[in-house]
Amino acid sequence: MLDRASLTRLPANIHLPRFDTARLRPGILHLGCGNFHRAHQVVATQAAIAAEGEDGLRWGIASATMRRPELSHQLARQDNLYSLLTREPHGTVVSVMGAIAEALFAGDERADLPSRLADPETRIVTLTVTASGYYLTADGRLNADAGDIRADLRRGTPRTALGILAAGLGRVRAQGGAPPVILSCDNVAHNGGTLAQAVMDFASMGGDERLAGWIAENVRFPDTMVDRIVPATTPQDIEDARHALGGVEDAIPVPAEPWFQWVIGEFDGPRPRWEAHGAQFTNDVxxxxxxxxxxxxxxxxxxxxxxxxxxxxxxxxxxxxxxxxxxxxxxxxxxxxxxxxxxxxxxxxxxxxxxxxxxxxxxxxxxxxxxxxxxxxxxxxxxxxxxxxxxxxxxxxxxxxxxxxxxxxxxxxxxxxxxxxxxxxxxxxxxxxxxxxxxxxxxxxxxxxxxxxxxxxxxxxxxxxxxxxxxxxxxxxxxxxxxxxxxxxx
Structure with a gap:
């Protein structure tokens, strides 16, 4: 099985993390640990960690699955390692990804994602929860009638990304801390501003207008644009990974096209050196x-x-x-x-x-x-x-x-x-x-x-x-x- 102990046995043509994955410290919280996240933000963060050397180890990712606990469990079994299969038209390049420091499941109360968001070491929160995970009406506002949103407003432990963000930011405010920068990486128009409004709408629906106002004044939601075609993993991908890894089994490889693009609105404060993998920072996302x-x-x-x-x-x-x-x-x-x-x-x-x-x-x-x-x-x-x-x-x-x-x-x-x-x-x-x-x-x-x-x-x-x-x-x-x-x- 692919894990830290197996890295020394992999063929020489496999690209490996250029840092000790066991020493990563979570500085990024991610909501939505699907294939796209594992072929996009993880890849750029791995390059950033390697480029920063010792300082880069603070940018490990605590990555939470929203609906599939099985994936978080399998990542944990594999020391949060998996293979990326970059599908060139005439061949496949295989890399081991190791930027995830911890895999979580949003439905597990022990994960306590709002507290993780409020941890001062968490400087950035990223999301890939798909457009439907924002529960928006056609005018871009939060749909108050969505069943999951109503359930989150009733329960003590939120399950939606919006509920987790609102609860976590509420704790940051109560502690008097500095909020993390929140980056939507979903295909939603004006995704940063749209997410900000949805989180404020959620806070208001929960009866906390002061939190909504605090978010508006203090939390940065830069717009982003992400682009990479990442298909679902098939049995053939698993077999190809096993063959490429010299017989080492990887139950959760991710196939992806060679193209990678990440355009991020400029923001101040600490962040990974994502430019090391081609990310662009601009005022015109x-x-x-x-x-x-x-x-x-x-x-x-x-x-x-x-x-x-x-x-x-x-x-x-x-x-x-x-x-x-x-x-x-x-x-x-x-x-x-x-x-x-x-x-x-x-x-x-x-x-x-x-x-x-x-x-x-x-x-x-x-x-x-x-x-x-x-x-x-x-x-x-x-x-x-x-x-x-x-x-x-x-x-x-x-x-x-x-x-x-x-x-x-x-x-x-x-x-x-x-x-x-x-x-x-x-x-x-x-x-x-x-x-x-x-x-x-x-x-x-x-x-x-x-x-x-x-x-x-x-x-x-x-x-x-x-x-x-x-x-x-x-x-x-x-x-x-x-x-x-x-x-x-x-």
């Missing part, structure tokens, strides 16, 4: 964020929803398809670039780089996984540029196709005819809409777009958009999807 949310994440959604309907279950297969690949590239360059303050040549280069990444055959990114929680992603990734394009009189063919494809997923799911699991915070409502209007595409489109907590206020020329989406939905239902795609690119 918004430009990078908008390009990523719209061009990358929006195109990802298009490839996932339409690719699955066309019988293309992975992003690489969908992006390589002659028709769908052209539609996705055009979608990025002609629709999803709305409001992105890049020069035209930079837009083209970025779109080309994205398509190259999407087509990487070594990255098995399932459409089912990318398609999760679409209702939490739709407003920022698709509707914002769509509104801008409608107002400017520009075509919205790709957005119309994407939304129609998303509705079709739920229509098929409602009929038990979709060979994919559908995970969405509004899944029950969306299935019910499709059941009540099973043969009426316009009624389905109208009911979906009427959900203002998903789509926001009505689109410009709303009836025209409903008709266009209903028409595309009808085609995706009645015609061969590959034929529809080929017709679109003619």
């Amino acid at each position: 918004a430009t990078f964020e908008r390009a990523k949310l719209q061009m990358l994440n929006g195109a990802h959604m298009l490839l996932a929803y339409i690719g699955a309907l066309a019988g293309l279950p992975t992003i690489a297969e969908a992006a390589t398809d002659p028709a769908l690949g052209r539609i996705a590239a055009r979608f990025m360059r002609e629709e999803q670039n709305a409001g992105v303050a890049f020069a035209p040549d930079d837009i083209t280069r970025y779109a080309d780089a994205l398509m190259e990444r999407f087509r990487n055959p070594a990255i098995v990114h399932q459409a089912e996984r990318i398609g999760r929680n679409g209702s939490a992603k739709m407003a920022a990734r698709v509707l914002a540029p769509m509104r801008a394009n409608i107002e400017a009189g520009r075509p919205t063919t790709g957005a119309t196709l994407l939304i129609a494809g998303w509705i079709r997923w739920f229509a098929l799911h409602e009929q038990d005819a979709l060979d994919l699991a559908v995970a969405d915070p509004h899944a029950g409502t969306l299935r019910r809409i499709c059941a009540e209007a099973r043969h009426d595409h316009r009624a389905q489109a109208e009911a979906f777009l009427a959900m203002e907590d998903v789509f926001g206020s009505p689109l410009p020329h709303h009836e025209r958009q409903v008709a266009a989406i209903a028409g595309m939905l009808r085609r995706l239902t009645d015609e061969s999807v590959p034929d529809v795609l080929r017709d679109i690119v003619r």
Whole structure:
């Protein structure tokens, strides 16, 4: 099994931590210890620790799983070590990651995450809890009716990230201490400011307006933009890790693409030297964020929803398809670039780089996984540029196709005819809409777009958009999807 004792037995071509992992001290608390965190923030922090030498040992990560205790237990069994499989198009580079000092489970009261946040040694808190973990309405405010939020407000030990942050910051305030810097690393528009508002909303809902005001005045929530494609771990990844490690077993390897990007809003105070792994600090995160949310994440959604309907279950297969690949590239360059303050040549280069990444055959990114929680992603990734394009009189063919494809997923799911699991915070409502209007595409489109907590206020020329989406939905239902795609690119 991969652990500290096994490091000396690993093959010479394995990249190892350049510091004693047993001497790490937690200076970072992380909420959401999934694959993305372990292929992104951990990687940059490991490079930062190595670059700082002895001083870097203060930046160990106390990483908490939010829903899966099994992962924290397995990390503990492996001395918090695991292998990163960087999937190049023509080979795999294997590195052992060792920047996690402690693995925790948020549901374990002994972990006491609010107290860890309030520990003076904790200088930074990072989060990767996905967009749904923020419990936001379409206007970016905390959804007071969310069951998990209501439960957190009732119970003594919070389980949501927002509840943990509010409770921990409350203890910092009570102690008269200096709060940590809190960095959202999720694909949420203006993620720092949005998270700050959600935490203040949570505090207010709990009856502590003074805490909300203190947070506003004292706690820094810089915006960030993160980017790396990190698929779910498969049995093949586990086998590949065992082979690369010379027979040493790693139950929790993480595959990832070579690309890495982390753009962070400038802030004062101590922090790891994340620049050692290419992180950028800037006062203009918004430009990078908008390009990523719209061009990358929006195109990802298009490839996932339409690719699955066309019988293309992975992003690489969908992006390589002659028709769908052209539609996705055009979608990025002609629709999803709305409001992105890049020069035209930079837009083209970025779109080309994205398509190259999407087509990487070594990255098995399932459409089912990318398609999760679409209702939490739709407003920022698709509707914002769509509104801008409608107002400017520009075509919205790709957005119309994407939304129609998303509705079709739920229509098929409602009929038990979709060979994919559908995970969405509004899944029950969306299935019910499709059941009540099973043969009426316009009624389905109208009911979906009427959900203002998903789509926001009505689109410009709303009836025209409903008709266009209903028409595309009808085609995706009645015609061969590959034929529809080929017709679109003619």
